[in-house]
Amino acid sequence: MGDCNDFAVAMAALGKAGRYPARFALGYDDTGEPVHIWAQLWTGSEWVDVDPTPGAPPPGQGSPVDVPGARVVGWDPISI
Secondary structure (H helix, E strand, C coil): CCCHHHHHHHHHHHHHHCCCCEEEEEEECCCCCEEEEEEEEECCCCEEEECCCCCCCCCCCCCCCCCCCCCCCEEEEEEC
16 A cells, blocks of 8 residues: 555665666646656666556556546656
8 A cells, every 4th residue: 555656665766776776757737736756767778667556557648546637747857
């Protein structure tokens, strides 16, 4: 049980334990409010979105499961 930030932190920690650089991506709705967060892992050539939140759509699409009715329309990466 948890929400998107719990899953994003756990995924980033697992990635870093596996020696993958990790960062967070914070998604915003069309009013500029943050509505979702997920992890991104560096493959050596690109950042890959990884969202282990149960029921979450692909990052940047659809309604985040923990904010009903919200839609991610833009995002900012947050390096850790």
